[in-house]
Amino acid sequence: MTKMKRISVLLVCFLILFNVANSQELRITSNNRYFEDSAGEPFFWLGDTAWELFHKLDREEATFYLKTRAKQGFTVIQAVVLAERDGVRSPNANGDLPFHDLDPTKPNEAYFSHVDFIIDEANKHGLTMGILPTWGDKVFSKHPGAGPIIFNAANAETYGRFLGNRYRNKNLVWILGGDRLVANNEVAQIWDAMARGLDEGDQGSHLITYHPRGFSSSSDVLDNPAWLDFNMYQSGHEKRFLEVYRFAKKDLGLRPQKPTVDGEPAYEDIPVKFWEYMDFKSGEFADQVDDSGNIKDKTIFPEGFFSGYDVRVLAYWDMLAGAAGFTYGNNAVWQMQKEGETFVIPTLTDWKKALRRPGAESMQYFKRFFKQIDFTKIVSDQELILSDNPENEDQIRAAIANDGSYVLVYLAKPREVKLDLTEMTGERLQGFWYNPRNGKRKTIPKLSTSSPLILQPPTNELEDDWVLLIQDRDKIKDDK
Template sequence: MKKCYLFLWFAVLLLSSHAYTQNIKLKVSDNKRFIITDKDKPFVWVGDTAWELFHKLNREEATEYLTTRAKQGFTVIQAVVLAELDGLRVPNPYGEIPLHDFSPEKPNEKYFEHVDFIVNKAEELGLVIGMLPTWGDKLYSLHPGAGPVVFNRNNAAVFGEFLGKRYENKPIVWILGGDRNVDSFEVLEIWRAMAAGLRKGDKGKHLISFHPRGGASSSYSLHNEDWLDFNMYQSGHAFRYNKVYQYATNDYLLRPTKPFVDGEPAYEDLSIRFWEDTDWQAALAENGIVKDMSYFKKDFFTAHDVRVHAYWDFLSGACGYTYGNNAVWQMFKKGSKPIIACLTDWREALDRPGANDMQHVRKLMEARPVSKIVPDQSLVYGLNGNDSTHIRAAVASDNSFALAYLSVGQSITVVMKKIADKNVVAWWYDPREGTSSKIGEFTNTGLQTFTPPSLGEGNDWVLILDSVTKKYPKP
């Protein structure tokens, strides 16, 4: 009998937890800095770029992908309905294309049944879908893609309303843009029409953002648009130790205040400045995987790179960060032709170190709530470089904790008194393992130098300073 009661108790607990995750509804916080749930709980945007998810994976594969990402602590999956890789002509695994006669007013029900399956599976797993209605090459652009261009103001509104109605009660965030900037006033009117259609269809239940090209933010063209709930920038794939904090600082200072997310930073396993690679196809084995690294002069982005950009983003005021892996965004399968050279196929890439490190980012942003983070570089005493030695710092809005990210394990001298207490507790947090160790308790006056446990490339650390009286748990 005792075993029976225990079983029932666990079942109720599991069902109640499951029911909660199925009803994720997001909104902007009152201070306009963060995204929160409708229960007023902080929401940590830890996303993944799965642009070709609806287009390339069958239901079994999609279930494997989503289940893995949920276990790894991801909260948002960014995927495209009218996909980049010739998504209007090349069918999904079930032989279906999304539109009849290339018309956004004639959606193919069979194609959208597959999208429905994936959205529903994500909901079951407690994930939010960052849904791009279309890749940007289906509108006029200075950077055309496979296309074809099919949208105008009228059919954009119709398509938006169709999607809004269909996914009105699902865990969705709308993301317009699709790797394109707003290149004309006509294009601006089309995006406005699509946003209005989405709002009409979903009765305003979901947030809307915009995914621009690399090196740009939605704020550059759209910050004052009423329909844009939060900004998104694409810090891109050009540099290691990319100064993502510059995008963040720009968006943080804008008025009216809006939250912002780094929606496409450097992808793990992507060749740095990949567009400069020449003759890289000769580097591939018969299965399409890279076999000769000598063709790539600038190396590939690593797990360390994605961690650096993630922590720099969050401590600069971003409310979210979207991870990416080069094999996963394109859902590359062995034996097929990669769009950009891959080190693994999509399935192997799911377990890459950078992907697993994202759960540790989320853990810290929940242990010391992201909704309290205020960027504060005055925590750092002395010169602060703009290279790998750059230190990013933040203090809680109630002065109960402070965070500083040290990308190569460099020492930091801290200006104390930032914490509202006579004494502070200091911790080291390991972004590679998600573990922490107590440094000690310190008087909250003057200057204090902290030296991490290890130094050098790949040895990044987070310094945490807590108010003693606040009694925060071990991070």
């Protein structure tokens, strides 16, 4: 082979690899319910809230974080360019501030070079970035934070255009808002302007959504602006067994229909309803932290801390309600809390140890389950459940494929379930119980096609949640 031919072959290989690496640019599926990549393949949104990623981690730390999450099966990393923890006045891990003179029209190249590196590293590992241009406290709201308020409609559009143009060819989605409602019409105009700038800068190549305050959806705080490609809700950290399925049901009932995602559910290791037991003063828990800077007296929070089990319940409830995906979160990871540092909300461990917490590890099994079926066919259907079905921790969630080829049931608490299978297709059914704690499955022998069908999960310990999948055997091949 001549040298020129070798160069040509290498160039072709490079272009193929480049196209593969960039094939996950997201778009909305034709049924307006889910996401797909540029090759038309269904994209499963499994996010992680790494809000302080750009601000707190250096290159080595960021690479370690991204590699870990990629290996665990995560697909989206949600991070904030202008972070909550005083992100425009407190420098990043390299000592750089995002702007000169706190002016959004004067970006600091050194700061954004670091952002460049992290986005590129994420894309290299197959991760799509969910980028918040700013946390919501940099815009006026009725819930002020570290701030300062630096945006108006004019500089928001300029800043949006800068970001859109800079990251035009990256795998990402834009997430406006940042834990805030829209206080008034002037604030709405600021977000409209930033979205307009993003759209002009990247020539409309990326989806845009909005991250609202807790216990609300983007559909609650915005009047369906043209730039809102899909809805995002923050179910929040108020209680265990929060009825997250209500958000999905409401959003999917709107017209025109758009995908919806729980962008911030209860975090693993965060105190339940933490705001009721703290006032966010510096040094508030100075006498209650260990040598690593983590809380040592958990009784300060009488309602306890959310566990990996709590995370799983919300994840499966969201998906069976028709959400387009789920975003996991950990209290130490969103803060990128390092040993010896002062936390925002009391932590149980540093961010590195938190990466391996049980809830985070179980997310790989969560994704694996839905990837083995065509999850874009999911239609929530509680009428499948003939058992008593209270709306509390004993709630059973159910869904059916839009072509009747499968039925899904999730039991947060193990108990007998009675099902109506009359809407399923096929005379030959097969089913199995899926263990969301370890990804193992147990086949149900001699599955009856009679209706109602009564089944009991394999175990009955208090937090032994189970997923039931019943399939039309003749259509399984089509789903794959």
